[in-house]
Amino acid sequence: DTEVTQTPKHLVMGMTNKKSLKCEQHMGHRAMYWYKQKAKKPPELMFVYSYEKLSINESVPSRFSPECPNSSLLNLHLHALQPEDSALYLCASSQESGEQYEQYFGPGTRLTVT
């Protein structure tokens, strides 16, 4: 099973709202990732967790707050977002964070900020 699940599938939120995105994998992977993808562009890395610790933050604004409660779960907490944050948010996981390990992606959450 190489499935990464993400909820919700779609999310519409106002600029003053607080919401969370959820990602789950049961492959025993120890590295998990958040990406942001704008239309007609490749995914952009936001955060990397390795063994439940934040290892990479790609200079993401503080209105995005990641959390890794356990090795299977990854959350992305959203607060005071801007319309330009509207995008597809993808979660991925890999066995480890090393370069030889392929990443498996979830279906994404389509976020619209109004």
Next chain:
Amino acid sequence: AQSVTQLGSHVSVSEGALVLLRCNYSSSVPPYLFWYVQYPNQGLQLLLKYTSAATLVKGINDFEAEFKKSETSFHLTKPSAHMSDAAEYFCAVSGYSGGYNKLIFGAGTRLAVHP
């Protein structure tokens, strides 16, 4: 630093024709290379990966890619296109950027398949 260039942002083929999507990489060390496909409104699905075990890599759905070090290329091919192959394809290299390992994606190639 590693990088990937995908030649052709749009490729159009007829159903049953050969699919060729081009990817060139830049890397100072032996690279780990990947091809991903993204269908509309979906996440990325791994098609295949190169990890130096063999230069010809076979993936899912009859796709394959050949690693050519002399040409720094990793082009993706499929002998016969299906309508269901219409999607966005991303080539990626796993490498170090900014001091840590990350997947570095090409800009993507949109494949259209015509009846």
